[in-house]
Amino acid sequence: MMSELDRTEHEDERIVRALEEDIIFGRLAPGTRLTEDSLLSRFPVTRHFVRQALVQLEQMGVVVRERNKGATVRSLTADEVRQIYAVRELVQRQAALLIPLPARQSLIDELLAIHKEHGEHIESGYLRGVHETNDRFHLTLFGACGNKYLVQTIELYMRFSLPVRANSMSDRSALDIAHSQHALMIEMLKGRDNWVLAQLCVDHLQPSKKRYIELVET
Template sequence: MADQIIEDELDDVRIVRALEEDIIFGRLAPGARLTEDSLLSRFPVTRHFVRQALVQLEQMGIIVRERNKGATVRSLTPAEVEQIYAVRELVQRQAALMIPLPASEKLIQDLLLIHKEHGEHIESGYLRGVHETNDRFHLTLFGACGNKYLVQTIELYMRYSLPVRANSMADRTALDVSHGQHRLMIEMLSGRDNWVLAQLCVDHLQPSKKRYIGLVEG
């Protein structure tokens, strides 16, 4: 019985992870429909697990489910992007301002290790690794603000902006710029100017936002 429960949980994880990757890395475009029948033909599971996976993806903010319409990959309008990023700028600026500076050596070393791994994934073209280490970097950095509710809000809006952030994944130049800004953030942790760190954290958000809006409007 226990083995079956574990296997069922793994099925859920596999479906969610596969669809999340398809969406994050552009194999499923914004607005694409996700029907239960098409997912059943792709994954050897019951309809129950397909539905559970869709619920999880909706909670993550990367699909939308509507009555009588089914599920679609979340597509954001320019106005929605502006509103989401207005919140991201507010909460990330505030978190950066609350980080005690100079930061602890442990925080700096933890971020340097993540930064190194992030760079290795960029070089190898492993986009899943790039995505995961990017998120880990930011949550580790902002976690130093000491307010878990603020960090939870940051993480929530990172999820809401996944369609926007995903657009930069295939752009090597954009990844290199982002990686370089991560390094600057780490260097600023050794100083005492929270305002400069906070502004860099806000500036860091702008390229992917502008790129996505440009594509939608274009």
């Protein structure tokens, strides 16, 4: 039988997962207000569960909560995007430079398996799978740098940039380009040139950044 604590965690997770999907896949646009009453009408839970879910979403970086204003889907200005991506470029370049090359075969095999799954999700149109395998690919890749604090920073700024990355999820050509760049990263791991790998990791960030900035500046 499910304990009260387990039930609480299950309900929180269900709400967070549903709202995260709505945000990632564009069903809730940046700036959309998330009132407790509207969420209570959608989910048959107590106000406590809704508030806990909003706290988790804020920690993930996809929701902003302000006193006397409530919660809104996180939106970013063009300047905020440039600043976030300046940090992403720095930390991802540094992580790539620290990966021992040629990489061990076990890492290459693991990335190939994730890459295959990522491609299958693109083909089937399963966007949650695309999102999750994309993040797993990058965290596995950069995890090879051997600096857990650097990887934690990368993961944090991946969360900060989620509105930017989510904007490209519905663009099949953008997904195909990202997928092909993942394949190139794996090939670079077989060589000895960390600088080429690092530049590829930085170039990989540019299309979604450019697309989002163009959207908010028009």
